[in-house]
Amino acid sequence: MGIDTLTFSQTLEQAGFKRAQADAIASGMGKAAAELVTTADLNAAMDRMTIRLGGFMAAALAISTAVLGVLVSLN
Incomplete structure (x- = not known):
């Protein structure tokens, strides 16, 4: 199961997260999703x-x- 980390990161940025935070969260979610x-x-x-x-x-x-x-x- 894959996750589009770029789109996820951009969505977080649009919601008010700083870019570094959004990238870190998206990266973590991508790694977690790979284990599902x-x-x-x-x-x-x-x-x-x-x-x-x-x-x-x-x-x-x-x-x-x-x-x-x-x-x-x-x-």
Whole structure:
């Protein structure tokens, strides 16, 4: 997610901030905005977790089936 720091700084100046103050605030906001997580980032992470969970469930089912097969063959 990006922020137009130049426009933001100009807006702050028009609101009465000194140029140095406006530039510093805009720069800080730009750096903070770079660290924000987007909806697309969250969706991608959820997709990866869903795939991992599916893999774990498939492995657990395979192990359970194998154990059940061994138990049935013992009787």
